[in-house]
Amino acid sequence: MADMNVEYNPYDWKIHDDPYPAYAALRSQAPVYHNEEIDFWALSRHADVLAAFRDPERYSNEFGVSLEKEQIREARTVMSFLAMDPPEHTRVRALVNRGFSPRRVTELEPKIRELANRYIDAFIDDGQCEFIDAFAGRLPMDVISEMLGVPQADRDDLRGWADLVLHREEGKPDVPAEGMAAAAKILKYFAEFVKERRKAPADDLTDALVSAEIDGDRLEDPDIIAFLFLMIIAGNETTTKLLANALYWLWKHPTQRDIVRNDPSLISSWGEETLRFDPSSQLIARTTTTQVEIHDHKIPAGARVALLIGSANRDERAWDRPDVYDIRRDTRNSLSFGQGTHFCLGASLARLEARVSLEELHRRIPNFEVKPEGATRMHSSNVRGFTALPIEFGP
Numbered sequence: 001m002a003d004m005n006v007e008y009n010p011y012d013w014k015i016h017d018d019p020y021p022a023y024a025a026l027r028s029q030a031p032v033y034h035n036e037e038i039d040f041w042a043l044s045r046h047a048d049v050l051a052a053f054r055d056p057e058r059y060s061n062e063f064g065v066s067l068e069k070e071q072i073r074e075a076r077t078v079m080s081f082l083a084m085d086p087p088e089h090t091r092v093r094a095l096v097n098r099g100f101s102p103r104r105v106t107e108l109e110p111k112i113r114e115l116a117n118r119y120i121d122a123f124i125d126d127g128q129c130e131f132i133d134a135f136a137g138r139l140p141m142d143v144i145s146e147m148l149g150v151p152q153a154d155r156d157d158l159r160g161w162a163d164l165v166l167h168r169e170e171g172k173p174d175v176p177a178e179g180m181a182a183a184a185k186i187l188k189y190f191a192e193f194v195k196e197r198r199k200a201p202a203d204d205l206t207d208a209l210v211s212a213e214i215d216g217d218r219l220e221d222p223d224i225i226a227f228l229f230l231m232i233i234a235g236n237e238t239t240t241k242l243l244a245n246a247l248y249w250l251w252k253h254p255t256q257r258d259i260v261r262n263d264p265s266l267i268s269s270w271g272e273e274t275l276r277f278d279p280s281s282q283l284i285a286r287t288t289t290t291q292v293e294i295h296d297h298k299i300p301a302g303a304r305v306a307l308l309i310g311s312a313n314r315d316e317r318a319w320d321r322p323d324v325y326d327i328r329r330d331t332r333n334s335l336s337f338g339q340g341t342h343f344c345l346g347a348s349l350a351r352l353e354a355r356v357s358l359e360e361l362h363r364r365i366p367n368f369e370v371k372p373e374g375a376t377r378m379h380s381s382n383v384r385g386f387t388a389l390p391i392e393f394g395p
Contacts, residue, residue, distance in 0.1 A: 006022060006025040006026055006029055006030060006033075007035075008022065008026055008033055008035060008042060009035065009038070010038075010067060010282075010283060010306065010381045010382065017377075019310075019384075020310070020311075020314050020323065023044060023308065023310060023311035023314055024314070024316075026042070026044040026308070026311060027044045027045050027311060027315060027316075030044075031043070031044055031045045031048065031295050032048075032294055032295045032297040032299070034297075038067065039304065040067050040285070040303070040304040040305065040306055041299050041303050041304065041305045041306070042283075042305065042306040042307075042308055043294070043305060043306070043307055043308060044308045044311040044312070044315075045311070045312065045315050045317060046312040046313070046315035046317060046318035046319075046333070046335070047315075047317065047318070048294060048295075048312075049307045049308065049309065049311075049312040049335055050312070050335060050339055052286060052305065052307050053307065053335065053338055053339035053340045053342070054339055054340040055340075056085055056086060056340065056341050056342070057289065058288060058289055058290055058292055059286035059287070059288060059289075059292075059305060059307075060085050060286060060287045060288070060289050061082060061083055061084060061085055061089065061286065061287075061342060062083065062084070062085055062287060063083065063285075063287045063304075064078075064079045064082060064083040064285070065079060065082050065083075065284045065285050065286075065382075066079075066285055066381065066382065067283075067285050067304055067306060067381055067382075068381060077187065077222070077226055077229075078183060078187070078226060078229050078230070078233070079226065079230055080092070080096075080223065080226040080227040080229070080230045081093045081096065081227070082230065082342065086341060089341065089342075090341075091217065092219070092223055093345070094214060095209075095212045095213075095214060095217065095218070095219050095223075096209065096212070096219070096227055096345065097345075098208065098209075098212035098213075098214070099205050099208030099209045099211075099212050100205065100208075100345060100346075102348065104147070104205065104208075105348050105349050105352060106352075108143060108146070108147065108349070108352065109352060109356060111143070111146055112139070112143055112352065112353055112356045112357070113356050113359075113360060115139050115142050115143065116135075116139060116356060116357050116360040116361070117360055117364075119134060119135045119138060119139060120135070120360060120361070120364050120365070122134065123135075124364060124365065124393075127392060127393060127394065128371075128390065128391065128392040128393070129390070129391060130374070130388055130389070130390050130391075131243075131244055131247060131386075131389040131390070131391050132240065132244055132386055132387060132388055132389055133388075135243070135357075135361075136240045136241075136243040136244045136389070137159065137240050138159075139239075139243070139353065139357060140235070140236045140237075140239040140240050140243075140353060141155055141158065141159045141162075141232075141236050142155060143239075143349070143353055144231050144232060144235050144236050145158070146204075147204065147205045147231075148193075148204060148205050148206050148228060148231065149197070149202050149204030149205070149206050149207070150193070154189070157185075157189075158186065158189070158232055159236070160182075161182040161183075161185050161186050162182075162186070162232050162233050162236055162237060163237075164178050164179050164181075164182035165179050165182050165183050165186070165233055166179070166233065166237055166378070166380050166383055183229075186229055186232060186233075187225060187229060190224075190225045190228040190229060191221070191225055193206065193228070194206065194210065194221050194224050194225055194228070195221075197210055198210055206224070206228065209224045209227065209228075210224065231346070234346070235346045235349065235350075237280070237383055238280040238281055238350065238383065239280075239350050239353050239354065240280075240385070241280035241378070241383060241384065241385025241386065242271065242274060242275060242280050242350065242354055242385075243353075243354065243357055243358070244385055244386040244389045245274050245278050245280065245385055245386070246270060246271055246274040246354065246358055247361070247368065247370065247389065247391065248370055248375075248386065248389060249274055249277060249278060249325055250270060250274075251368070251369065251370045252325070252370075253325045256270075256325055256326070256327045259327050259328065260327060260362065261366065264359070264362060264363075266327050266328070267355060267358050267359050267362055268351075268354075268355045269327050269328065269329075269331075270327050270358060271351065271354035271355060271358055272331040272334070272351075273325060273326060273327050273329050273331055275331070275334060275336040275337075276313045276329070276331045276334040276336060277313070277314075277325050278310070278384065279309055279310055279313060279334075279336040279384070280336075280383055280384060280385055281309060281336070281382055281383060281384075282308065282309055282310035282382055282383070282384045283306045283307060283308050283309060283310070283381075283382045284306075284307045284309060284338060284382070285304055285305065285306050285307070285382075286304075286305045286307060287302065287303070287304055287305070288300065288301050288302060288303045288305060289301060292305075309335050309336060309338075310384070312335050313334055313335060313336065318333055319333070337350075365391075365393040367393050367394050368391045368392070368393040369391060369392050369393065370389065370390070370391055371390040371391065371392060374388060374389075374390035375388060375389050375390065376388045
């Protein structure tokens, strides 16, 4: 816009170690930002992002939560109820909740702890590992797969396809051909998976979704397949990035590391502060249903609007010393899981995975050191985190 000196491109800044000064410039100079080249608007202040999350009538989910044109066209197929507004969203989410119950999540804790220790056992004697490949990229996929009933033999394929769906090529703002092909493979896999589950019921989430019923209303196969796709992508990749981000930022802040060492009861807070400080999902898109006037700007109806969670979580209007990584911080105002109607269904699972994983990592390799020269970041439109994070550790 003419009255600002900052630019925001959601593809370029994800690979930087510290993109947050650019957010601060947005909040100060352009709290309502318009990128004419990609044709989207962005809200950067905590109060504005929160208000939009709580206003589904003006900020619609009908076209999904991505800025990318291919995903807008296929939003419902790959985003499930994230591409719906009430009352349809309310109906589908209520049916999904019948399967994705708090009890089903809570009962996973022993399995998550077992998986965490199995992966640590595999590398602990080496004194080093590439953390994404050895742990963070594997555990979330195993947890989701355990819930869904996906066989062990299929999990590496699903993980590889999920990585391709999220990867973006530098300078190309749309989903690459490899990503589109990988998405088609995931959808085909789950179409067959649901068909088989209807023939042979099992005690897993997929069967619970197939069987879910409220007053005679049931989920159709396309709804189930879309939800399974969403679980494999969103439920897997964001937790992978959270785990690596948690190790990285604790390593970067030795005084905070000492706090966790002296009081392991704060491990849960370590995960929560990481979610606030550097969330895996940095933006969520909406589409305006009517003209919205905000900060003397008029966002037209039908506009794509990026709600910048990463910026909102660092807003000096909402936080004391927002750029300080503080394990003891009260993070209840964090927007990392959204707010309102579309509050993240998997928040409790992500938090459980993070707490258990970080507890076991802290217990077994408390003296880990990151090798930053080997670290690489993901190039993506809305996910921020590492694709490689080498670490080393002593006894």
